[in-house]
Amino acid sequence: MRPKRVLFLMSRVLGGKTFSGQMQRVAESMGLEPHYVFLDGPEYASLRKHVPYWQRASGLFIGPAILRHKLRAEPPPPCDAVFVQSFEILPALSAIDPRLPVVLAHDATNILSYRLIRDTDPTPGAVLRCALKSRLVTPAYRPYIRRVQAFLPRTHWCARSLMNDFGVDPDRILVAPGGIDLEHWKPIPAGPGRDLPVLLFVGNDFERKGGRFLLELFQARFAGRARLRIVSNDPDLRGREWPADVEHLAGLGHADPQALVEAYRTSDVFVFPTRKEHMGMVTTEACAAGLPIVATDVGGVREAVHSGENGLLVPYRSGVEDWAAALGALIDNPALRARMGAAGRRLAEREFSFAALRRRVATAFALLEGPARRAAEDPIPADIEALAA
Numbered sequence: 401m402r403p404k405r406v407l408f409l410m411s412r413v414l415g416g417k418t419f420s421g422q423m424q425r426v427a428e429s430m431g432l433e434p435h436y437v438f439l440d441g442p443e444y445a446s447l448r449k450h451v452p453y454w455q456r457a458s459g460l461f462i463g464p465a466i467l468r469h470k471l472r473a474e475p476p477p478p479c480d481a482v483f484v485q486s487f488e489i490l491p492a493l494s495a496i497d498p499r500l501p502v503v504l505a506h507d508a509t510n511i512l513s514y515r516l517i518r519d520t521d522p523t524p525g526a527v528l529r530c531a532l533k534s535r536l537v538t539p540a541y542r543p544y545i546r547r548v549q550a551f552l553p554r555t556h557w558c559a560r561s562l563m564n565d566f567g568v569d570p571d572r573i574l575v576a577p578g579g580i581d582l583e584h585w586k587p588i589p590a591g592p593g594r595d596l597p598v599l600l601f602v603g604n605d606f607e608r609k610g611g612r613f614l615l616e617l618f619q620a621r622f623a624g625r626a627r628l629r630i631v632s633n634d635p636d637l638r639g640r641e642w643p644a645d646v647e648h649l650a651g652l653g654h655a656d657p658q659a660l661v662e663a664y665r666t667s668d669v670f671v672f673p674t675r676k677e678h679m680g681m682v683t684t685e686a687c688a689a690g691l692p693i694v695a696t697d698v699g700g701v702r703e704a705v706h707s708g709e710n711g712l713l714v715p716y717r718s719g720v721e722d723w724a725a726a727l728g729a730l731i732d733n734p735a736l737r738a739r740m741g742a743a744g745r746r747l748a749e750r751e752f753s754f755a756a757l758r759r760r761v762a763t764a765f766a767l768l769e770g771p772a773r774r775a776a777e778d779p780i781p782a783d784i785e786a787l788a789a
Contacts, residue, residue, distance in 0.1 A: 402765055403481035403501070405433045409467060411486035413441045414605075415507075418681050420485055422579040423505070426758050430765075435476050439463050439489060460537060467492035481768055490544045498547065501768040503761075505552035505576065507678040508699070509561040510537050516676045516699060519716065542566065550764035552576040555679050555700030574764055577703065578681060579757030580688045582749060587690030587741070588665045596645075597731050598627045600667035600691065602660075602682045603674070604653075606634040610673030610696065613723075617673075619643065621724045626731050631663050664689035668737055669730050673714070673723065677701055687748040692740035694726045704752075710744035 408427065410420040420438070427434040443466050448456060450469040455461050467489055482496055487506035508516075514530040545566050551573045553559045559575055562568040599618065603609030611630060618628045628646045630637075633653065642648050652660040664670070670686035672695035683704035686693050693711030695701050707713040712726045730737050750756075 403432075403479075403768060405435070405477070405479040406481050406483055407476050407479040407496070407500075408434050408436045408483045409439075409485065409489055409492055410436055411439045411463065411489050413439060413444075413463070413486075415681055416486055419505070419507075419578065422754070422757060423483070423485060423761075425754065426579065426761050429758055430762060435479060437467065437470055437476065439467050439470075439486075460533070461491055461540070463489045464491035464494075468495040471495040481765070484548075487541075490541060490548075493544050493547060502548045503550045503552065503764045503768070504548045505554075505761075506558065507554040508558055509565060510534070510541060511565045512558065512561050512678070512699070516678075519698070520676045538565075548572075550574070550767040552760060552764055554578065555703045557700035557703065558678070572767060574760045576757055576760040576764075577679070578684050578752050579754040580684055580748060580752050582688055582753050585661060585664070585685060585688035585748075587745060594627075594668070596625065596627050597668035597734075597737070598629050598666065599727070599731075600629050600631070600664065600670050600686075601672075602631040602663075602670075602685075603672075604633045606630075606632050606637060608674065608676055610675060614671055614673050615646070617720055617723055617727075618646070620720070622727065622731065626669075629663060629667055631660065661689070664691060667691060669694060669727070670711075671727065672696065672701070672705075674698060674701075679704060684748060684752045687744035687752060690741040690745040692730055692737050692744065694723075694730065704747070706743075706747065710740050710747055 406427065408423065410423065412420050444462060447466045447469060451462055451465040455465055471492065472495055479500065482493070482500050482502045484490055484493065484502060484504045487504065487509055490504065493502065511534060514534045518527050518530045545568065549572060551562055551568060553562060553573065553575055554577050556575055559573050562573060563570060601611055601614055603611055606612065611632060615628070623645055630646065630648045631652055632648070633650050637648060637650070649663060652663060664685060670691040670693045672680060672683060672693060674680065674696050677696070677699045679700040683693060683695060683701060687704060687710060693705045695705045695711060695713060696716060697713040698716050702713055705711040705713055712729065714722050714726050
């Protein structure tokens, strides 16, 4: 019998807020009886006193410790299964009955996160710290990985880590990039041409997402040839003076979702020069809005940006010249922008729809009844089989 009463352990830290909202919609549409326990960013400060001293000192497993405290302070009602959203909080399962089946949805493993940190800062000290943390932390995750019956990684990049670094059976993996309301994000028909194309950047962590790099590149190479729209709630940007051809929009997102959609719809190119990224929900939004994308080839970004089809990927170590060439190719070619934008929308309809996410989550819950159920509901894609070969 398929689980009905499900305990959802959800992280709303950083980009997790968007995905947790999608999962709540999925639970409602599947007729589940969910009980949600959320980890919110401010709780890292307000509930830190409940975290063991060694964890506070090391900075390790803070989120799981906070969730364990919340679960013990207010025990959840009886349930049939557990859904964990975020690899980071998986150790919170130590506060849950080990007999309950578990589904895990996440965008990276701890090993992938350490690799990204090492790539961002390749200094000997940073490399050594990442190696030591990986040796210490990875064994702690393995017992919890063994409790998971179904995995919903957002990318094949993450799926490879599950198989290669943790030995997960590919039969238990369904890649589930996200679940966008495609009608809500539907591109608007092209109106009268703008005098200059609008480049769009979206990122609340302005520095890490490459905002400063893009701003400097724009001012040096594209002032007078395009306009730059920056959507960011980064507090470091408050009160900043902006050039006349740079627009800064704050307060969008969860506070004003329709304004965020309009920011995409009225732009011409999405630019994502991030230095550390698992995939980026913003890239799937750009696809849904029909925007061509220029992005760093990092993490799982290439699964939303198929270079030459719906955008251009810039190699990770590239500098100003490569970025200027990629952006210039789209700024100067409206027909190419239109072709790539349409390809991105088709990709979103195929891979990033709410219906696709719901189907994969339903299949994950079917796996809790036994592996045989998967073949009937959602057979293993050829690309997952190839990864395991």
